[in-house]
Amino acid sequence: MRSTNIKNDLLKDIKVAVDKIIATDTQAMSTLNLTAALRHKILDILVSYSKDIPHPASGMAEHSGLSNTLIRWQVLAYVASIDLTIVKWFESHLDALSILNEIGYGKVAKGLWAVWAAEGHPDPLRYEQGKAIGHKAWCSGAGMVDYALVNYRNSNNQSQLMIIDMHQAGIEINNSEWQAVGMQATDTATVKFCGVSASLVGKENAYLDRAGFWHGAAGVAACWYGASACLASYLTTAYQQKPNDYKAMYLGEIGTALAITQQYLYYAADLIDTEPSLCHELAIRQLRAQIEKVARHTVEIVGQALGAAPFCRNAHFARLSADLPVFIRQSHGAFDLQKIGELTNLLHSNSTHGQANVWQL
Template identity: 65%
Template sequence: MLALEAKNPLLSDIKSAIENIIFTGNQANGSMVSTNIISITDKLRHEILKILVSYSDKIPHPASGTEGNKENKSRTNSRTLIRWQILAYVASVDLTIAKWFESHLDALSILHELGYEQATQGLWAVWAAEGHPLSYQQGKISGSKAWCSGANIVDHGLMTYRDKDGQAQLLMVDMHQNGIKIDNSAWQAVGMQATDTATIHLDQVVASNVGSANAYLERVGFWHGAAGVAACWYGAAACLASYLISAYQQKPSDYKAMYLGQIGTALAVTQQYFHHIAELIDNEPTQSHELAIRQLRSNVEQVAREVIEVVGQALGAAPFCNNPHFARLSADLSVFIRQSHGAFDLQKIGELSSMLASESASTLTNNDTSNFINRQGNIWQL
């Protein structure tokens, strides 16, 4: 961690600020800080979120290049990776905070990408779930929007809707105005329970268009942002895995070592893939890298599920019952990874892989017999 923080001093500053809040808060509540058993209350969540928001303008947007000594690559760091490392750390603390903060940062990056450089201060969110009818006429929006996390605490929302021609539009809504009703009654989740996820009902609420039709979906940053969500999943999974390392170090056993080897391998491979994708995005910022990012998200989801199961097998029921941080992180992560779309994502990965194979094959001449295998679409050769 020290080497990581040396390359990411912003993460080090954020980590120190958050740990100070947690330490002070748990001391005041009489929690067992000395044994690393911490409890994140709603009060602490909002204090931590406030601190994080204050760092917003310092956190790089995706695809913003590298920083450091370009002549010595060992001393440079991908700015996209810096962003993901911060999100992963926040997720290791609490996934509710990560959910809010990732959405806030995503909103700011969307505005930046679409040319709105001077975003209004406050907490932002992106609400893009479809399925409820919305109408937008003469600068006012009416209807309902479901799955809006942080609905009661957000100052400004970026809200998607489909116009009469079926095109995707993006609206900017000030949440501090009349005509907005927030309904939390449908949110019955145990995991991610504290996210304040609600259905928002709007009645002639003032809103303004952001960007042109379909710009929100078609911009390359759509997929760069999707990878940031996966960084949250990964940060939580890595934190759960660290409990197994501690348990093994305190009381070594062969079976703990075996389980640790299993998930350690999966996490290490995924960690390196994050580094690769971050470098890819920063080196080719005008490309969406949709296939690579879909594969990354799918891989992280699988690893997260494996970590939850394997760490539970290794440690038994005790941390689920006695450790509030471990229990909450496990429950929250099980729900948060469902932001993946399962079989649909795998279907798209298959389709995009086939397209890539066809493109690779088309670059070869018909009489090039030495590349017969490549012409068959083997895009996974070393």
């Protein structure tokens, strides 16, 4: 079993910087009830560390010998434990930088980036003579992002990436449809591009075909895990303050699930860093499915153990509990399990070790 006592100096520095920001707000210090202004201050600090946060699949850190992918996930999990809105913005920013790095784009402008890749709007985004025209839905941070890395379907119906400077005239942001309670503060909107300048980057299907697509998907799951672990810590504290049998039972149930999932995160990070050219789709789909299940279970079990009080009187607990069920719907539920089944069957069929059962020890 991998030890949980792992030294991550970058994470330590980020924690110190974030704690200093929170310490300036008396209310936030006592309740972790974040104002919009404080969220943006924390985000600005995090973005300032962007160049120090390793890309996924970038090997082992020189000084610590840690997996660089794990270092990245630890940062994301920590930010998620503070606030899922902030980590939603920050993960998208880091993902954009990693995508551009992977496809060999070196002219990355300073500022806040986002990846907006949802499809399905009836007036889809198009690229005509250097201009972006049409709509993009599900754009988190739409009103605050400096640069958007977006995809569209070209004339060959292939996915193509382009960069759009969001400080242009001709961009309309409509968040009237965003009625969420959980993740309400993410500033998620449908954006209309009315013939604004855009730059194509990468080859056709570079976004979907690169190995990093799945490496990035695992990073989102690390955010889910970070929030789940934080909610579980409230149960640990409650048991330490007032121990009883039923709290111990719930703590044992959740602690086991989180510990197993933690080990799988360590395994997946090592897998990505030791075989960076492979996408590891099956392993990462399984990781996401496991963390989604643990997240749902944690919200339910911790709530049963602690009752209504923290939902009603603890701003941080209440916010995480409301946000997490919405965030994990970035998973695709039954469709993901279907794909895991298909890939597992393929693994059985292609087994080269003479094993009839790939789960055999």
